[in-house]
Amino acid sequence: MALIEDQTYQPRILVIDDEKRIREGCSKILTKENCLVDVAENGETGLKMIAEKYYDIILTDLMMPGIGGMEVVARVREQHLDTVVIVITGFATLEHSIEAMKKGAFDFIPKPFTPDQLRVVVSKSVKMTRTLQDIATEKTRFKTLVNYLAGGVLVTDKSKNIILYNPTLLRMLGYQGEALDDQPLSALTTDEKLTRIIDGILGLKVGEFKVLSAEIMPHEKGEGSSKQLYLRAQAVPFQNRSGEILGSVTIIDDITHLKKLDEMKSAFISMVSHEIRVPLSTILSQIKILMDGLAGELGAKQTDILSKMSRKVEGLVELSNNLLDLSRIEAGLIVQDKQQVQLMDILDSLVGFMQTRAKEKNISLSLKKVNLPLINADGKSMEEVFSNLITNAIIYTPEGGKVTVRGEVKGDFVGIRVSDTGYGIAPEELPRIFERFYRVKTEKTRNIIGTGLGLPIVKSIVEAHNGTIQVESKEGVGSTFYVRLPIS
Numbered sequence: 299m300a301l302i303e304d305q306t307y308q309p310r311i312l313v314i315d316d317e318k319r320i321r322e323g324c325s326k327i328l329t330k331e332n333c334l335v336d337v338a339e340n341g342e343t344g345l346k347m348i349a350e351k352y353y354d355i356i357l358t359d360l361m362m363p364g365i366g367g368m369e370v371v372a373r374v375r376e377q378h379l380d381t382v383v384i385v386i387t388g389f390a391t392l393e394h395s396i397e398a399m400k401k402g403a404f405d406f407i408p409k410p411f412t413p414d415q416l417r418v419v420v421s422k423s424v425k426m427t428r429t430l431q432d433i434a435t436e437k438t439r440f441k442t443l444v445n446y447l448a449g450g451v452l453v454t455d456k457s458k459n460i461i462l463y464n465p466t467l468l469r470m471l472g473y474q475g476e477a478l479d480d481q482p483l484s485a486l487t488t489d490e491k492l493t494r495i496i497d498g499i500l501g502l503k504v505g506e507f508k509v510l511s512a513e514i515m516p517h518e519k520g521e522g523s524s525k526q527l528y529l530r531a532q533a534v535p536f537q538n539r540s541g542e543i544l545g546s547v548t549i550i551d552d553i554t555h556l557k558k559l560d561e562m563k564s565a566f567i568s569m570v571s572h573e574i575r576v577p578l579s580t581i582l583s584q585i586k587i588l589m590d591g592l593a594g595e596l597g598a599k600q601t602d603i604l605s606k607m608s609r610k611v612e613g614l615v616e617l618s619n620n621l622l623d624l625s626r627i628e629a630g631l632i633v634q635d636k637q638q639v640q641l642m643d644i645l646d647s648l649v650g651f652m653q654t655r656a657k658e659k660n661i662s663l664s665l666k667k668v669n670l671p672l673i674n675a676d677g678k679s680m681e682e683v684f685s686n687l688i689t690n691a692i693i694y695t696p697e698g699g700k701v702t703v704r705g706e707v708k709g710d711f712v713g714i715r716v717s718d719t720g721y722g723i724a725p726e727e728l729p730r731i732f733e734r735f736y737r738v739k740t741e742k743t744r745n746i747i748g749t750g751l752g753l754p755i756v757k758s759i760v761e762a763h764n765g766t767i768q769v770e771s772k773e774g775v776g777s778t779f780y781v782r783l784p785i786s
């Protein structure tokens with residue numbers, strides 16, 4: 299078997315021994331094995347050569363006049379972490395060999411040795427030195443990758459000490475101080491949200507995996523200025539083989555430009571919807587004047603065309619209203635006006651108001667009245683939530699069906715159920731109906747006019763009140779929307 303499996307690899311070896319016979323013997327055997335061998339006749343020369351040139355393996359005699367092998371081992375360990383040292387020892391120096399190993403020698407070979415014994419020891423060392431070099435290459439590759447990532451990287455150990463970070467992270471968090479290796483997280487940041495997600499990750503149980511995220515808003519410190527940044531931090535744990543948490547890895551992305559774009563989009567939508575709403579209302583009232591015959595008698599055909607026009611314009615008014623609502627919700631305006639409200643009163647008047655619409659479709663619309671506690675909410679927004687849900691229930695239920703609204707108290711929450719005996723929603727569509735502009739298109743619903751914005755608005759309002767909304771549905775049987783809101 300060849301000493302080195304990879305024949306393209308030529309390990310650089312230095313043999314330091316005051317005995318010429320040993321130097322020459324080692325050199326001859328190892329050169330034959332495809333190694334590049336240099337020799338030194340004492341410790342001083344050996345150390346000089348090590349300082350000038352990199353060696354993979356150093357074979358050094360322990361007992362030499364002047365600088366001995368022990369000092370060679372110590373100096374190599376200090377300066378060349380991935381160089382492997384083998385000590386050559388005389389008969390009675392086993393103790394010395396053990397001491398040399400403690401100082402960092404990888405192996406020892408007792409004198410006299412056969413060529414085969416030398417090959418075995420060097421072969422083991424070659425494997426070791428290659429592993430060390432692979433680790434060193436891997437480390438450099440990893441460091442380069444982390445340093446040039448566009449995102450910030452922050453790694454902590456279990457005790458929340460920083461063990462790895464990159465320049466992007468320091469820039470994002472505006473840190474300009476000393477190096478942070480092994481420093482506590484608090485030396486870098488006191489941001490509560492960031493600290494909370496890292497604490498959350500470090501507190502996970504054995505084998506548990508979670509991604510925790512938070513939006514943080516530090517100020518980027520430039521020369522004389524301070525720019526508001528929006529960052530998204532995502533923290534995950536890293537574990538050992540038995541699942542114990544060893545620390546946290548947090549990746550931070552700069553989402554400032556996305557936030558700015560989003561703000562611009564909302565401002566634009568809000569402006570356009572507002573500008574459209576006014577002329578649309580004028581068109582609607584003028585159509586009504588025509589239909590009421592105030593501008594002259596109309597025939598059946600003309601009335602029919604005008605009523606179709608009127609429905610389309612109403613659809614556009616609804617769209618612009620919904621868009622305006624959404625931009626108000628995004629701007630955080632809806633939860634500003636919270637008061638103690640009695641949901642049952644709101645539901646009662648809504649159900650009363652919608653009876654006409656239900657009767658047009660021969661749908662029985664009923665409210666099961668119960669006593670509900672007051673909740674802290676924005677009354678107008680609550681009206682919007684349940685008006686959307688009840689309108690949908692009526693729209694998506696065929697003639698002759700039933701729509702029922704019920705209230706209940708469950709622990710610290712008030713629950714409101716809006717159920718219908720309508721078309722229902724296919725299971726694969728259910729997760730999508732709360733997405734903006736998403737509408738389910740089936741044979742039964744394709745002619746129903748809508749914007750796909752009702753449910754997203756409902757969800758945003760409910761969540762802004764710290765509530766939740768769920769839906770259960772079966773095609774051809776009906777749907778139930780369940781809203782939970784905390785009792786104040």
Ligand code: ADP
Binds near residue numbers: 723731737
């Ligand atoms: P829109 O009603 O304007 O289309 P929504 O956001 O209110 O928008 O609803 C999204 C979709 O969810 C609707 O297009 C419809 O397919 C479905 N949906 C909502 N409510 C019901 C319901 N009660 N029964 C059946 N389908 C419904």
